[in-house]
Amino acid sequence: MSFLHYWRAMWGIVGRELWRFVTQRERFISALVRPLVWLFVFAAGFRAALGLAITPPYETYILYEVYITPGLIGMIQLFNGMQSSLSMVYDREMGSMRILMVCPLPRWFLLLSKLLAGTGVSILQVYVFLAIAWFYDIHAPWQGYLWIMPTLLLSGLMLGALGLLLSSFIKQLENFAGVMNFVIFPMFFMSTALYPLWKMKESSVFLSKLAEYNPFSQAVEMIRFALYGQFDQQAFIYTLVAFLLFMAAAIVGYNPSKGMMVKKGGA
Amino acid sequence: MSLQTALSIENLSFSYGGKKALDQLGFSINSGECTLLLGPNGAGKSTLFSLITRLYDSHEGQIELCGFNVKRQTRQALAKLGVVFQQTTLDMDLSVMQNLRYHTSLHGLGRKVALQRIQQELERLNMYERRFEKIRQLNGGHRRRVEIARALLHKPALLLLDEPTVGLDVPSRLAIVEYVHQLVAEEKLAVLWASHLIDEIYPEDHLIVLHKGQIKAKGTVDEVLLNTGTTSIKDAFYSLTQGEQA
Numbered sequence: 001m002s003f004l005h006y007w008r009a010m011w012g013i014v015g016r017e018l019w020r021f022v023t024q025r026e027r028f029i030s031a032l033v034r035p036l037v038w039l040f041v042f043a044a045g046f047r048a049a050l051g052l053a054i055t056p057p058y059e060t061y062i063l064y065e066v067y068i069t070p071g072l073i074g075m076i077q078l079f080n081g082m083q084s085s086l087s088m089v090y091d092r093e094m095g096s097m098r099i100l101m102v103c104p105l106p107r108w109f110l111l112l113s114k115l116l117a118g119t120g121v122s123i124l125q126v127y128v129f130l131a132i133a134w135f136y137d138i139h140a141p142w143q144g145y146l147w148i149m150p151t152l153l154l155s156g157l158m159l160g161a162l163g164l165l166l167s168s169f170i171k172q173l174e175n176f177a178g179v180m181n182f183v184i185f186p187m188f189f190m191s192t193a194l195y196p197l198w199k200m201k202e203s204s205v206f207l208s209k210l211a212e213y214n215p216f217s218q219a220v221e222m223i224r225f226a227l228y229g230q231f232d233q234q235a236f237i238y239t240l241v242a243f244l245l246f247m248a249a250a251i252v253g254y255n256p257s258k259g260m261m262v263k264k265g266g267a
Numbered sequence: 268m269s270l271q272t273a274l275s276i277e278n279l280s281f282s283y284g285g286k287k288a289l290d291q292l293g294f295s296i297n298s299g300e301c302t303l304l305l306g307p308n309g310a311g312k313s314t315l316f317s318l319i320t321r322l323y324d325s326h327e328g329q330i331e332l333c334g335f336n337v338k339r340q341t342r343q344a345l346a347k348l349g350v351v352f353q354q355t356t357l358d359m360d361l362s363v364m365q366n367l368r369y370h371t372s373l374h375g376l377g378r379k380v381a382l383q384r385i386q387q388e389l390e391r392l393n394m395y396e397r398r399f400e401k402i403r404q405l406n407g408g409h410r411r412r413v414e415i416a417r418a419l420l421h422k423p424a425l426l427l428l429d430e431p432t433v434g435l436d437v438p439s440r441l442a443i444v445e446y447v448h449q450l451v452a453e454e455k456l457a458v459l460w461a462s463h464l465i466d467e468i469y470p471e472d473h474l475i476v477l478h479k480g481q482i483k484a485k486g487t488v489d490e491v492l493l494n495t496g497t498t499s500i501k502d503a504f505y506s507l508t509q510g511e512q513a
Contacts, residue, residue: 005375012372020360096356102320103373104346255324 009105010113017117021124031125034079035072036132043068055196057228069130069138070224071193073148074216076129077122077156082184084118085163089170101254108251111164115247118163119156126152144227151226151236155219158239161246162215168253191217215242271298271333273347273425273457274319279328281314288314290480292328296473298424299455301448303468306477307508312461313353315477316429319459320350333424346374349418353429353461355410359403363394363413366402367420374421381420388416392446408439415443419450426450428460432467440467465500474500476507483507 021027047064058066091097100110130145166179188194190207191214201208211217215238222235272295279292289311296302306312317323319330321337321344330337335344357366364385371381389395392412402410411431418426428447432440444467450456460467468474474491476484484491484507488500495503 002375004377008372008375008377012369015372016358016361016365016369019365020358023360096358098320098322098350098352099356099370100373101322102345102348102350103370104342104344105373106342 006105006109009103009109010116013100013110013113014117014120017114017121018124021121028125031076031080031083032129032132035076035129038068038072038075039065039133039136039138055198057225057230065136066138067196068194069133070227071191071220073126073129073152073223073227074155074159074191074193074220075188076125077119077152077159077219078184078188078216080118080122080125081156081159081161081163082166082179083163084114084121084160085167085170085179088114088164088167107254108247111250111254112247115157115160115164118160119153122156122160123149123152140227141229143229147226147229148223151219151222154236154239154243155223158215158219158243158246161243161250164250165246165253168250187214187216190214191220193217193220215239218242271424272296272331273298273300273333274459275331276319277329279315279318279325279330281311281318281323281325281327288480289318289325292477292480292482294475294482294485296425296457296459298457299451300473301451301458301460301469301471302473302475304459304461304475304477305463305465305504306461309479310477310508311480312477313429316350316352316427316461319427320348321345346421347424348427349421349423349425350427351411351414351418351429351431353431353433355414357402357410357413357417360401362399362401363389363405364398366413367398367417370417371420376421384420384422385416388419389413392416406439408435408442411435411439411443415446423456425457425459428458428462430461430463432462432464440464465504468500476504478508 043065088097091100100114101107103110126148127145130140162183166183170179190211192211193216197208197212197217200211218235218238219242222232222239225232225235274296276295277293279289280287281289292315294302304312304315314323318325319332319337321341324338330344332344333347335347337344358369361369367385367389368381371384376384385398386395389398392415394409394412394416397405397409402413405413415431426447432443435443447458447460448469451458462468468488470488473487474485475482476491484494484503486494491503492498492500495506497503497506
């Protein structure tokens with residue numbers, strides 16, 4: 001198998017996903033509406049209720065809208081990761097997953113390509129969101145818009161790998177509602193996306209600890225620092241390790257010898 | 268052209284938990300042979316296909332595609348395989364061309380070669396004019412033609428067909444049956460075709476009758492009739508499966 005084969009296959013998978021996303025206008029709009037509602041409505045309502053101290057990477061007092069912007073970027077990627085896994089379950093039920101799985105490439109590579117495709121879509125969404133946020137007076141240093149690109153790649157891969165792992169366990173499309181309730185919502189609300197750790201600690205030390213070790217929090221913090229041109233090493237390493245663990249488990253989940261595919265009755 | 272073994276299966280067994288789905292299967296298919304796999308529901312046909320395509324993995328027995336072990340030399344083996352699954356596996360929102368280009372990229376074909384092959388395969392199936400139409404706009408028979416074209420784009424040695432004519436009208440069904448037999452005769456393609464429909468069998472075809480995970484009969488049509496002491500495939504099938512429907 002040549003390098004060219006891998007390259008063509010990866011572009012085939014990524015290109016297909018991007019094309020589908022661009023042509024599905026409703027999906028594009030709904031992916032943007034969710035964080036924008038949070039930004040324009042939720043954040044505006046909470047602005048008065050939640051006082052924020054000066055904490056890194058911010059060097060001055062900031063509006064609540066500014067604080068939750070990285071959290072909403074994380075939200076876009078979290079929902080996109082889960083959407084990708086939903087589409088994997090759908091593809092499996094519809095059978096199109098089989099075409100991918102019987103092509104002559106290693107399964108880990110195919111899954112990674114799928115992840116990259118989903119992450120590419122989420123990065124596109126994030127930049128459109130940031131462009132709209134700009135007109136809402138949420139500005140970051142210009143270099144921050146470049147710095148977040150690699151962090152978005154890593155956080156997108158990590159959240160996508162989690163979705164992939166979940167999709168290897170989900171038997172039917174109908175079971176996906178459970179993922180919303182048991183994974184997405186706890187992960188989002190138990191994180192630093194909406195409130196800082198110190199604020200959470202004031203109400204519950206236990207919850208703040210859970211939030212601290214939540215990989216989604218670490219991904220959000222990594223994005224937050226990158227948006228202001230800073231590198232949060234701990235968050236980066238934590239997110240990277242989480243990605244590797246989720247990915248390894250997902251590969252096992254999709255392995256015909258060890259995984260769940262046989263128990264579920266098909267890829 | 269000398270006969271080459273496209274598919275070789277030895278002592279293959281597979282269980283779902285404690286329930287045996289396939290029991291000590293063994294057969295081979297040469298290039299230029301069309302083998303019909305007959306069996307009632309639950310006989311193990313789909314499980315066998317899942318094992319050949321390595322969607323499942325078996326710990327007992329071995330499967331070789333053109334001499335490549337499916338488990339140990341998976342990629343080389345899968346490169347020799349073209350598959351049409353029972354369920355449509357085309358992307359409904361993409362065009363015929365986009366679906367086929369996706370497949371060629373998965374098989375590492377460059378743009379020029381891919382476009383040549385797509386044109387060649389679609390023209391043979393009278394579908395080239397419709398290459399820019401979305402799959403959703405095509406009827407069942409045309410979708411099947413696209414899937415067959417897709418399965419042949421990377422020039423496989425073995426074509427697996429999992430009941431590809433189910434749900435099609437008679438003219439579409441006959442056209443596909445005829446086309447596949449033409450490929451076998453002219454291109455020396457090896458075909459393993461799971462079917463419920465006895466009228467899809469040609470006199471020169473090979474048969475494998477699978478029942479409750481075991482091979483009850485295998486050989487040419489004449490050999491199976493001779494061994495079962497029957498005069499029609501329908502009777503032979505009934506006697507081998509104690510009256511169950513294919």
